[in-house]
Amino acid sequence: MMTFLKSREAMLGAAILLLLFLIASRFPAFVAPANLVRVFTDTSPLLILALGQTVVILTRCIDLSVAANLALTGMVCAMLNAAMPGLPVAAILLLAVALGAFMGALNGLLVWKLAIPSIVVTLGTMTIFRGIIFLISDGAWVNAHEMSASFTGFPRSTVLGLPVLAWFGLLVAVLVAVMIARTPLGRAFYAVGGNPHAAIYTGIDVGKTQFWAFTLSGALAGLTGYLWVARYAVAYVDIAGGFELEVVAACVIGGISIAGGAGTILGTILGALFLGIVKNALPVVDISPFWQMAISGTAIIVAVTLNVRNARAKGRIILRSAQAEGATA
Amino acid sequence: MQMSVESRQFGAPAAGDEPILALSGITKTFPGVKALSDVSLDLYPGQVTALIGENGAGKSTIVKTLTGIYQPDAGEIRVSGEPVHFATAQDAAAAGITAIHQETVLFDELTVAENIFIGHAPRSRFGLIDWARMRQQARDILTRIDADLEPDMLLRDLGIASKHLVAIARALSAEARVVVMDEPTAALSHKEIEELYDLVERLKSEGRAILFISHKFDEIFRIADRYTVFRDGTHVGSGLMSEVNEADLVRMMVGRDVDQIFPQRQKSPGDEVLQVVGYSHPTEFADIGFTLRRGEILGFYGLVGAGRSEVMQSLVGITRPSKGVVKIDGTIKVIRSPADAVSNGIVYVPEDRGKQGAVIGLPIYQNVTLPSLSQTSRNGFLRLAEEFDLARHYTQRLDLRAAALDQDVGNLSGGNQQKVVIAKWLATKPKVIILDEPTKGIDIGSKAAVHAFMAELAAEGLSVIMVSSEIPEIMGMSDRVIVMREGLIAAELEGDALTPETLVRHAAGIGEKQP
Numbered sequence: 001m002m003t004f005l006k007s008r009e010a011m012l013g014a015a016i017l018l019l020l021f022l023i024a025s026r027f028p029a030f031v032a033p034a035n036l037v038r039v040f041t042d043t044s045p046l047l048i049l050a051l052g053q054t055v056v057i058l059t060r061c062i063d064l065s066v067a068a069n070l071a072l073t074g075m076v077c078a079m080l081n082a083a084m085p086g087l088p089v090a091a092i093l094l095l096a097v098a099l100g101a102f103m104g105a106l107n108g109l110l111v112w113k114l115a116i117p118s119i120v121v122t123l124g125t126m127t128i129f130r131g132i133i134f135l136i137s138d139g140a141w142v143n144a145h146e147m148s149a150s151f152t153g154f155p156r157s158t159v160l161g162l163p164v165l166a167w168f169g170l171l172v173a174v175l176v177a178v179m180i181a182r183t184p185l186g187r188a189f190y191a192v193g194g195n196p197h198a199a200i201y202t203g204i205d206v207g208k209t210q211f212w213a214f215t216l217s218g219a220l221a222g223l224t225g226y227l228w229v230a231r232y233a234v235a236y237v238d239i240a241g242g243f244e245l246e247v248v249a250a251c252v253i254g255g256i257s258i259a260g261g262a263g264t265i266l267g268t269i270l271g272a273l274f275l276g277i278v279k280n281a282l283p284v285v286d287i288s289p290f291w292q293m294a295i296s297g298t299a300i301i302v303a304v305t306l307n308v309r310n311a312r313a314k315g316r317i318i319l320r321s322a323q324a325e326g327a328t329a
Numbered sequence: 330m331q332m333s334v335e336s337r338q339f340g341a342p343a344a345g346d347e348p349i350l351a352l353s354g355i356t357k358t359f360p361g362v363k364a365l366s367d368v369s370l371d372l373y374p375g376q377v378t379a380l381i382g383e384n385g386a387g388k389s390t391i392v393k394t395l396t397g398i399y400q401p402d403a404g405e406i407r408v409s410g411e412p413v414h415f416a417t418a419q420d421a422a423a424a425g426i427t428a429i430h431q432e433t434v435l436f437d438e439l440t441v442a443e444n445i446f447i448g449h450a451p452r453s454r455f456g457l458i459d460w461a462r463m464r465q466q467a468r469d470i471l472t473r474i475d476a477d478l479e480p481d482m483l484l485r486d487l488g489i490a491s492k493h494l495v496a497i498a499r500a501l502s503a504e505a506r507v508v509v510m511d512e513p514t515a516a517l518s519h520k521e522i523e524e525l526y527d528l529v530e531r532l533k534s535e536g537r538a539i540l541f542i543s544h545k546f547d548e549i550f551r552i553a554d555r556y557t558v559f560r561d562g563t564h565v566g567s568g569l570m571s572e573v574n575e576a577d578l579v580r581m582m583v584g585r586d587v588d589q590i591f592p593q594r595q596k597s598p599g600d601e602v603l604q605v606v607g608y609s610h611p612t613e614f615a616d617i618g619f620t621l622r623r624g625e626i627l628g629f630y631g632l633v634g635a636g637r638s639e640v641m642q643s644l645v646g647i648t649r650p651s652k653g654v655v656k657i658d659g660t661i662k663v664i665r666s667p668a669d670a671v672s673n674g675i676v677y678v679p680e681d682r683g684k685q686g687a688v689i690g691l692p693i694y695q696n697v698t699l700p701s702l703s704q705t706s707r708n709g710f711l712r713l714a715e716e717f718d719l720a721r722h723y724t725q726r727l728d729l730r731a732a733a734l735d736q737d738v739g740n741l742s743g744g745n746q747q748k749v750v751i752a753k754w755l756a757t758k759p760k761v762i763i764l765d766e767p768t769k770g771i772d773i774g775s776k777a778a779v780h781a782f783m784a785e786l787a788a789e790g791l792s793v794i795m796v797s798s799e800i801p802e803i804m805g806m807s808d809r810v811i812v813m814r815e816g817l818i819a820a821e822l823e824g825d826a827l828t829p830e831t832l833v834r835h836a837a838g839i840g841e842k843q844p
Contacts, residue, residue, distance in 0.1 A: 182711045184702040191699055195688040200647065201679055202700045202753070203668035261690045 008255050011306065012270045016277065023281045030284055037162060043276025044169030045070075045224045047269065049243070050250040051176045052104075052217030054268045057251055058189040059210045060196065060260030061111060061118035066221040067243035068129035069103045071235075073225030075133045077151075078142040078235035085148040092151070096226035097219050103129065104218015108211030115207070118214075126244070133237045144233035155231045165227055172220060177265040189213060193260025249296055250275050253303040274299065346373045347410065349538045350395065350426065350507050355404035357390055364390040365401070368564040370557050372507055372538035377529060379553035379570070380542045383582055383800060386559040388542055392509055395540075396428045397421030425506035429496045429513060435484055442467035442480035445499045470498045474528055490521035497528060508532060509540045514548060526552055544632045546575050546837050560584055575839055576830075583800055583829035591805030592784040598808060599623030601659070602792045603675070603761050605644070608653030613639040614816040617653070621761060621792045626783065628807030629796040631836050636816040637796045638680060641763050645670035645677040657760070671700055674760035678750055680769060680796075686750040689739040693731055694720035696738050696749050701756045723752035728778060747779065755786075762786065763794040768802060780806060800829050812836050 024031045049066050056063045073096050080087060080095070103125070110121045144152065155165040162170075180186040191199040192209045199206055229235045254271025256263030275296060282292050348371040357365040365387045372378050382388050393399040395406065397415030406413050408424050415421040435444045443450075445467050453459040467480040476494040478487070484495065493513060500508050510529075514522045529552050532539055543549055549556070550570060557567035558581040565581045601620050608617040614636040621627050629637045643650050646664040655662055657673055664670045670677070679686060687696050697720040698705050705715040720734050727748040731741060738749055747767070754762060764783070768776040783806060787793055797803050803810055810827055812820045812835040820835040833839075 182713075183709055184706055184711065187695060187699065187702060187711065190691055190695075191688050194690040195686075197679075198686055198688050199699075201645070201667055201677060201686075203666070203671045204699070205666070205668070261688070 008306070009264065009266050009270060012254065012267065012274065012303075016270060016274050019274070019277055019281070023277075023285055026285050027281075030281060037166065039276055039280045040169065040273075041163045041166040042280060043272055044165050045228055046243075046246060046250055046276060047169045047272040048172045048220050048224050048227075049217075049247040050254070050268050050272045051172055051265065052220035053247045054251050054254075054256050054263065054265065055176065055180070055189055055213045056118070056210075056217045057248075057256050057258060058193045058260060058263060059206075059213045060193045061210055061213065062122065062248065062258075063104070063107060063214060063217045064119065064122040064244050064248075065103070065107060065126040065129060066217060066247055067240040068126040068133075069100055069218055069221035070225040070228060070243070071237070071239045071241075072103070072129045072133050073100050073222040074229035074239060075137055075142070075235045075237075077226045078147060078229045079136065081148055081151045082142055082146040085151075089150055089154045092226055093223070096222045098222070100222015100225060101215050101219035104221065105211065105215045107218065108214030111214065112207035112211040118210070130237065137235075137237065139237060142229075142235040147230070147233060152230050152233045155227045165231060168223070168227060172223075173265065173269055176216075180265055185209070185212060190261050194262070246275060246296070249300050253299050255303065255307060257307060271303075346376070348372055348407075349374050349409055351407040351410075352391070352395060353405050353407075355391065355394060355401045355406075357394060357399060357401050363562055365394070365562045367404070368559060368562070369567075370395070370540075370564075371567070372540055373555065374506075374536045374538050375533050376554040377533060377539040377541050377552050378555040378557060378567075379549040380540055380557050380559065381549065381578055381582060382559035383798070386582075387562040388559060389511070390562075391559070392428060392511060392540070392542070395421065395507075396426055396509065422503060425504060426509070427500035427503055427505035427507070428509035428511065429493065429500065435492060435495060435499075437483075437485035439484060440480060441471070441478050441482045441484060441487075441495055441498075444484055444495050445470065445480075445502050447499075449503060466502070467498070470501050474498060474501065474531065475524075490524070493525065494528075497532075505537065507538045507540065509542075511542045512544070513541075514543065514545065522548070544837055546578065546839055549578075550575070558582060579830055579833050579839075583833060591801075592781050594626075594784050594787065594808075596808055598625040599790065602657065604654075604656040604659075606654045606656070608640065608643065608655070609651050610639065610643060610648065610816075611651050613648075614643075614813075617818060619811055619818070619821070621794060623792055624787050624790050625808050626787050626793045626795055626806055628803045628810040629794060629813060630798070630800075630803045630810050630832050631813035631819075633798060635813040635836065637813050638765055639816075640813075641677055641765060641794070641796060644763070645675055647677075671757055671759075674758075675763070676700075676754040676757055676759040676761070677763045678754055678765060678767065680765040687738045687746050689737070691738060692735040693724065693729075693738055693741070693749055694734040697723060697753045697756055699753060701753075704756075719756050720752070723756050724749065726755070727752050727782060744778075751779075751782070759791065761792045761794065763796070765796045766798065767795060768797075768799070800832055803832065804829065814838055 020031055029035060049070070053063055053066060076099060077092050077096050081092065107118070107121055107125055110116055111118050155163065157164050159167060180189065188199070188204050188209045191202065191204055192206050196206050199209075228240060232239075250272040251263070251268055252258065252271070253274055254263065254267035254269070256268060278295050278299075279292055282289060282295075350372040351369075352371075353369040355365055355368050356363075368387065368391060370380070370391060380388055380391070390399065394401050397418040397420050400416070406415065413424060415424070436447065439447070442464050446463050451459045451462040451466060464480045471478050471480070471494075474494060474497060476491070476498065478491060478494060484492065487495070497508070513525060529539060529541070541549070541553055553570050555567065556570055556573065556578065558565040558578065560582060600623050602623050603621040605620075606618050609615040617640050619627070631637050639648070642648050644655065644664070646666045646669050655664060657675070662673050664673060664675070688699065694716055698716045701719060702711065705712055705719055717734060724731070724734070729748045729752065730745055738746060741749065767783070768779050780802070783793055783795070795803075795806060804827065809821065809823045810832065811818055812822065812832060814836055819838070820831070822831055822835075
């Protein structure tokens with residue numbers, strides 16, 4: 001089974017290397033270390049959101065409100081900075097995470113207590129969050145000149161050769177990976193998605209586990225909200241519009257099963273990187289950005305097909321292990 | 330209800346009528362299990378044949394064989410004397426054989442008329458569905474069976490009894506000559522059952538052959554003309570209902586000999602561990618009271634749907650009782666959730682392994698440690714080494730056969746999956762373990778292993794509640810048996826009072842008559 005999972009991620013890793021190779025053959029500068037760092041930094045927001053989304057999808061749910069959560073948190077941070085330029089970045093970061101977590105918890109509560117399907121809940125809250133941005137901003141933009149230098153500078157500042165934004169991507173990846181692999185809550189995410197009935201008998205509260213998944217996803221969306229607005233130095237109603245679908249796509253390409261309970265954090269990281277590389281490489285090699293959509297779409301279908309085929313291969317293994325069992329018996 | 334007092338030799342079919350459907354020498358083997366061995370079954374026009382047998386006797390296998398879902402390994406099926414071969418369910422349907430299942434397979438979001446004619450709807454000249462004709466024909470059939478239903482009603486708005494009527498109407502629309510009814514009255518009220526009997530009479534008068542599967546003796550004697558009894562996949566007897574009485578049928582069903590070997594046990598129950606008083610639920614069970622001692626195996630017997638699993642689910646906090654008290658070691662405990670039950674030392678190994686047991690996709694060791702994560706973690710972080718130790722300890726005790734502990738549970742056989750689930754619960758070090766149909770659907774070898782292990786657990790002082798519908802298992806393993814019927818305790822049996830006959834009598838609600 002381990003070889004199996006490894007091979008799924010290995011295939012995706014190989015696809016990424018092949019992609020890089022093809023790009024490098026036409027445009028060698030793309031694979032220069034400095035450019036790769038730039039691509040990773042650019043992919044970090046997608047990565048952070050996809051990590052949160054992974055946890056939600058593992059519990060058999062989906063969070064469509066992440067991009068709206070990001071935009072609302074970003075707007076609040078930007079307006080706060082414009083009103084109180086002296087507020088330290090640390091306080092804004094804390095606030096962004098707390099606000100995002102609050103919105104995520106709201107999703108989680110609706111899913112948990114009212115047992116509404118998550119796709120409906122988050123479709124609703126997505127629209128509500130976007131509406132709230134309009135209400136608090138009156139539809140106006142917060143532009144670069146209204147933001148303080150420390151506010152916009154933070155994600156771009158470099159530490160040990162890597163921009164802070166990229167560090168956040170790495171940090172969140174490591175934290176989520178540890179949480180998933182090494183905490184009872186992480187195990188519960190898999191159990192709830194893999195077999196909710198069994199989870200109930202085991203004493204795991206399915207709704208509560210899903211609540212925590214949404215809260216985590218929301219917190220990460222909030223964090224990204226500040227980073228996003230600060231990096232692009234602009235906040236308006238429609239930022240990151242439709243980004244939630246790209247986030248779900250990264251998870252699916254990474255092998256996270258929409259049926260819940262299956263997938264790895266490494267898969268999500270690779271899925272996000274794949275999309276990030278495609279997005280950054282196509283303009284460089286002079287292919288229309290519309291191709292990017294076609295390529296992303298193809299990648300999703302290929303990934304899902306491979307997952308289904310893997311699941312079938314799993315059926316055949318039963319015989320082999322039965323044989324092995326007979327041999328040892 | 331009056332029946333013949335005379336009992337005669339079994340197996341003498343009446344001469345005269347030609348059977349519409351005749352199965353003979355049918356054998357069907359599944360990996361490790363011989364489900365049917367050289368059985369025969371004849372169905373006659375205008376007559377109701379009751380198929381009787383304990384759970385696991387092979388009733389549903391024969392139904393699936395004659396409706397074309399299973400193909401027999403050996404044997405012959407004849408329709409009106411002609412040998413036939415049903416490769417698919419469609420073949421059987423084309424031959425006029427229809428089954429009405431326990432859970433009717435109908436479509437909730439479609440109308441009554443669409444459900445009746447799905448698959449064979451009347452078509453117009455252009456090949457489109459002829460709605461007017463379909464409605465008219467549906468109305469005709471519904472009138473014929475006296476069903477007060479409109480063709481345009483949505484199925485989801487109907488009760489279970491009405492859904493049965495739709496299923497029967499569907500059988501009639503397909504010009505069924507043979508109608509199989511698998512426990513049709515299990516979920517019906519008394520009035521609805523009477524209506525169903527009338528309908529069966531009408532089907533009989535139209536010359537259709539009916540196979541009626543039921544555990545309820547009163548209804549078998551009320552509507553059946555003939556009987557066929559199966560036991561452990563073999564044909565035990567058949568004949569006319571007028572020539573047998575209840576005692577004969579019970580004797581044929583349960584047999585005399587318990588040919589399975591069960592572990593010898595020293596019966597020395599200790600102190601009371603669990604006491605349940607006046608346990609009730611608004612709709613599922615009432616006034617359940619029993620005690621369980623240390624080291625005791627308490628059997629719960631009853632027909633499917635008697636409320637045994639519902640009581641157990643309530644005991645472990647999955648559903649809430651409306652009243653009643655649970656005492657553990659003499660002190661009253663309130664169990665609000667499965668987590669409460671686990672921490673109070675009560676665990677439940679559910680019947681449906683696939684749905685409620687193992688988490689397919691997680692490796693073996695993670696399945697085992699799932700309810701014990703607080704044991705294997707420090708400061709909120711899991712310790713893989715300790716998880717492996719715990720999993721290794723309990724899976725070895727259960728003699729689990731697996732290549733490695735990080736293997737996916739989904740790759741294990743049914744018996745080994747069951748061992749993983751039991752290991753999971755033992756790892757929580759419970760006081761009371763509830764096993765719901767612990768050996769259902771697993772092969773004989775694994776069954777013996779589970780039985781031996783159950784005896785070992787009891788000897789170590791664990792108290793076991795075993796819910797089982799298999800009489801040999803109940804007889805062979807239990808110190809005491811509680812029989813449930815229709816949500817109530819029908820009897821508590823022990824010692825000499827515990828016989829296959831008394832079990833079946835109390836479970837089926839046959840009065841205390843002399844056999």
